[in-house]
Amino acid sequence: MLNQVVLVGRLVKDIDILNTKEGKAFSNIVLAIPRSFKNSEGEYETDFVRCTLWDKLATNAKEFCGKGQILGIKGKLQTNKVDDKYYIEVIAEKVSYLSSKKQ
Numbered sequence: 001m002l003n004q005v006v007l008v009g010r011l012v013k014d015i016d017i018l019n020t021k022e023g024k025a026f027s028n029i030v031l032a033i034p035r036s037f038k039n040s041e042g043e044y045e046t047d048f049v050r051c052t053l054w055d056k057l058a059t060n061a062k063e064f065c066g067k068g069q070i071l072g073i074k075g076k077l078q079t080n081k082v083d084d085k086y087y088i089e090v091i092a093e094k095v096s097y098l099s100s101k102k103q
Contacts, residue, residue: 009033072096
């Protein structure tokens with residue numbers, strides 16, 4: 001079986017670092033990814049994909065990128081259940097910074 005995802009998109013907001021009860025750092029980010037085709041109204045729609053970064057991926061991303069920056073993410077899909085509702089997110093395994101953070 002294969003579970004691998006590669007995404008390139010813009011970071012929707014600045015990154016916040018959270019910690020688990022055990023003290024493990026993580027961040028939930030959202031990438032805005034425009035579709036490569038127009039809809040019936042002639043407009044490009046955008047998908048918003050939730051991604052989770054753990055440990056150094058999260059802390060490095062907070063240091064090196066901010067809202068609007070372009071990121072490449074390689075990871076895997078994971079399904080989670082919250083309050084009897086399922087949602088899919090990407091668990092990042094590698095993050096590439098495709099634009100630099102403005103000073």
